[in-house]
Amino acid sequence: MTEQVKHIHDIDGMMTDEMSPTFCIAKWHQTTIYLHRGETHSCYHPHPHAIPMEKLQKDPSVLHNTPEKISQRMEMLMGERPDGCQYCWNVEDLGNDYVSDRKIRNAASYKPERLEEIKQNNYDFHVNPEYIEIAFSNECNFKCGYCHPMHSSSFYQEAKKHGPVPNVKNHNVDVSWFEAIDEKTNPYIKAWWEWWPEMSKTLNILRITGGEPLLHKTTWKLFEELRDNPRPHLELNMNSNLGMSHRHVEKLVRNVNELRDAGSIKKFKLFSSMETWGSRAEYLRTGLDINVWERNQDIYVRGTKSHISHMNTYNILTVTSYMKFLHKILEWRSIYEDVIPDNLGIHQHVRKIRFDSPYLKEPLMYDMHLLPKEEFTPYLDECLQFISDNMDNSDTTKFDDIEFERFRRLRDYFVTTQYDDHRLLEGRIDFYNWFTEYDRRRNTNLLDTFPEMADFHQMCKQLALQQDNNIIHRG
Numbered sequence: 269m270t271e272q273v274k275h276i277h278d279i280d281g282m283m284t285d286e287m288s289p290t291f292c293i294a295k296w297h298q299t300t301i302y303l304h305r306g307e308t309h310s311c312y313h314p315h316p317h318a319i320p321m322e323k324l325q326k327d328p329s330v331l332h333n334t335p336e337k338i339s340q341r342m343e344m345l346m347g348e349r350p351d352g353c354q355y356c357w358n359v360e361d362l363g364n365d366y367v368s369d370r371k372i373r374n375a376a377s378y379k380p381e382r383l384e385e386i387k388q389n390n391y392d393f394h395v396n397p398e399y400i401e402i403a404f405s406n407e408c409n410f411k412c413g414y415c416h417p418m419h420s421s422s423f424y425q426e427a428k429k430h431g432p433v434p435n436v437k438n439h440n441v442d443v444s445w446f447e448a449i450d451e452k453t454n455p456y457i458k459a460w461w462e463w464w465p466e467m468s469k470t471l472n473i474l475r476i477t478g479g480e481p482l483l484h485k486t487t488w489k490l491f492e493e494l495r496d497n498p499r500p501h502l503e504l505n506m507n508s509n510l511g512m513s514h515r516h517v518e519k520l521v522r523n524v525n526e527l528r529d530a531g532s533i534k535k536f537k538l539f540s541s542m543e544t545w546g547s548r549a550e551y552l553r554t555g556l557d558i559n560v561w562e563r564n565q566d567i568y569v570r571g572t573k574s575h576i577s578h579m580n581t582y583n584i585l586t587v588t589s590y591m592k593f594l595h596k597i598l599e600w601r602s603i604y605e606d607v608i609p610d611n612l613g614i615h616q617h618v619r620k621i622r623f624d625s626p627y628l629k630e631p632l633m634y635d636m637h638l639l640p641k642e643e644f645t646p647y648l649d650e651c652l653q654f655i656s657d658n659m660d661n662s663d664t665t666k667f668d669d670i671e672f673e674r675f676r677r678l679r680d681y682f683v684t685t686q687y688d689d690h691r692l693l694e695g696r697i698d699f700y701n702w703f704t705e706y707d708r709r710r711n712t713n714l715l716d717t718f719p720e721m722a723d724f725h726q727m728c729k730q731l732a733l734q735q736d737n738n739i740i741h742r743g
């Protein structure tokens with residue numbers, strides 16, 4: 269066990285003694301807020317829930333301190349497991365030596381004064397969090413299949429045009445029940461700017477997400493606000509699909525360099541999304557042009573001389589081609605090793621081109637657990653071996669042990685988790701019906717892009733046709 273992993277377990281032991289065995293500081297100090305639809309969750313694993321407008325009008329900090337979160341905090345203080353945090357309980361039920369996100373976040377956000385503030389106050393006090401992820405709008409130029417029209421205006425337009433996807437039990441992208449709130453007149457954005465002067469005094473990290481933030485007017489307003497009212501303690505992060513015209517990324521580079529050089533912010537980090545490569549990535553993330561993306565990454569890294577992190581959405585179509593992504597990581601690490609300065613991270617061996625490998629939980633048709641374990645485990649073993657063969661903690665062009673640990677827990681979770689027959693049947697039928705309609709709507713072809721999935725696809729097709737037959741005969 270290395271220093272970093274040992275530190276995470278040590279903090280976990282201390283938190284269990286001082287707070288509870290289920291305490292997670294992220295429930296107080298980390299929040300994601302979707303202003304375009306008035307919802308929030310802490311952290312991003314539990315389902316988002318509505319922000320009550322009547323309470324918000326009295327106190328803008330209700331954007332984060334909702335009644336639902338306050339009751340989850342109380343559960344944790346009593347040593348109970350809030351249902352919404354099943355993602356972590358799944359990992360912790362694998363055994364004590366597995367590192368769940370709860371343990372990682374407790375170690376990352378632990379400060380004695382933060383724990384003291386929680387201990388000294390009632391469970392329902394309103395906290396100004398140290399980490400906020402914010403979405404100002406759902407405007408987006410991509411329509412990734414595993415995403416949702418709530419987060420993507422172009423996916424919303426497609427779903428509005430074609431209607432719900434037929435014959436699927438999950439993720440039929442019915443949009444008849446919601447409308448994204450217009451950025452210009454949004455009361456949640458009004459509450460954000462009311463809360464900002466106070467909350468931003470103690471805010472450590474602000475992460476802008478979307479939709480696609482580079483297409484949102486409020487993103488550029490925030491850059492202006494930071495120019496006029498600097499926050500030198502603030503680390504600004506942004507998620508971007510890096511799939512738009514180069515001029516947007518050039519504008520970002522100018523703003524980042526200006527704010528950093530003036531000391532108006534402490535640091536800037538960019539997060540993009542990628543979990544395979546080439547035409548496979550373009551199939552999963554409709555709207556992506558892989559060459560435009562790689563050029564935009566280059567413009568950003570060379571323009572800001574900054575790290576970039578790639579978030580995987582490890583899903584059913586990633587399993588057979590994740591190796592392509594791992595090879596690209598090593599390729600970029602060697603290209604940019606001398607472009608990005610050494611002293612930007614928390615220690616000298618921080619990777620300059622980073623990635624994280626969280627597994628997708630939903631929608632079901634994209635869930636890796638639908639795959640037959642025996643046939644597909646070798647793909648994960650090959651990747652784990654590749655990471656291990658190219659692992660050297662002291663060489664930042666190679667993989668490190670946390671990246672190995674993260675993929676090991678994903679591989680073990682894949683191998684040890686078996687859905688019941690009903691869920692498998694439902695998911696596999698949805699897989700066939702979803703991608704059949706996906707290809708019809710987007711003029712794509714799953715098997716041309718993923719030929720190795722032919723047997724699995726055929727099995728799902730048989731199950732779907734059988735179900736149709738049963739329905740017809742039941743008449």
Ligand code: SF4
Nearest residue numbers: 292311313353356370
């Ligand atoms: S316990 Fe896990 S899922 Fe729940 S808030 Fe903490 S990190 Fe998130």
